[in-house]
Amino acid sequence: MEKRQFKEGVYSGISQMTKALSNPNRLEIIDLLAQGEKTVEVIAQEINASVANASQHLQVLKQARLVSTRRQGHFIYYTLASPEVFGAWYALRSLSIRQIPEVKQVIDDFRHSRDSLEAISIEALTEKLELDEVVLLDVRPAEEYRMGHIPRAISVPIDQLDLQVKSLPARQEIIVYCRGPFCVFADEAVVRLKNQGYRATRLEEGFPDWKRLGLPVAFPQ
Template identity: 50%
Template sequence: MNEREHRAFKEELFGQFARIGRALANPHRLELLDLLAQGERTVEELAREAGMSVANTSRHLQELRSARLVEVRREGLYGYYRLADERVFGVWRAIRELGEARLAEIDWLVRTHLKDRESLEPVGAEELFERLRRKDVLVLDVRPEEEYRAGHIPGALSVPLERLEAYLAEIPKDQEIVAYCRGPYCVFADEAVALLRSRGYRARRLQEGLPDWRAAGMPVEG
């Protein structure tokens, strides 16, 4: 390979890698990846969760699909989108962690909008796993039910946040509760813990979410 061929090879190679960078360089597409990490969804479901129009959501999904970051499964009239494989979540998680480490604006946003999180006594994945083995904790999955069905922590009860208050009579007060949701920036678990504590329960939140639990090699049912 001469110098000209070598240069052409390098430019084409890095151009292919840049396809992934371009697909990720949009906040809406990053949010869609975060949602798809919970399980496969239709365009309509993703649009509702992300607060976008169906047409705009579909356009962003096509960009992600063009970069081979998502796939679609057809069933009747519907297409169900999912992450292409677990490495896609790994890339999003790496971006998230790098942003937390290098961008002070992210820390400011979290502290401004997610106040008093440390008072909720976050539980790490390893600690929760050990406590599940000892059977001395009750775990609540406060995500939407379809996300619970797609995958959940073994033994966790599905109690979507909007139904939690009506379910309180079924929750024993003599056992500590850990609530979890989608990820570190999801507020469902924060709100669940705040409600439980206001009613006299001992409650904490899982520090991260189900995709991070899975990525750590922890068992998942569903």
């Protein structure tokens, strides 16, 4: 094999994967599947697309070996093909925030309008948890919480927050986390909690970022 043929073969193969990632809906699907496996119907609802459209995006990701599937009864469940897929998404996400001013501006404008610019890092959260200084809320859907969560986190899905807010300790700081830095559940929760007089802050990143660091993961008993 000639050197040029070798290089063209390698880079061409890699480009097939990057092509699969060159669509905003497919990037959102990758971000979503970092929480755990989901059916096409759930994915379609989350990305505000038809089932047919979501299925097409999933097939592109599957052909690029970025997602894998399993069948259970009449349902097909999709999941990330490996932890490296989230690693690639994490690197792309971080690079975009640093290098593309428009992305950073959109994030800052959104959070400034909701008074949720302030956030706490994972490192700071672990210190507060060790000192038992905070109440930690997981505001993702209950099914995602069941697939794994940060130890000591209480499951309070965002659509149930208003019903459960009075059961939270009034004088203790509350840290809220969701799927990741582009997830808006935590922002919404912080706004609602502050309006009720609570001291609330969101976690800067999300549960997949916690796992990426190799930190302990808990599951419901």
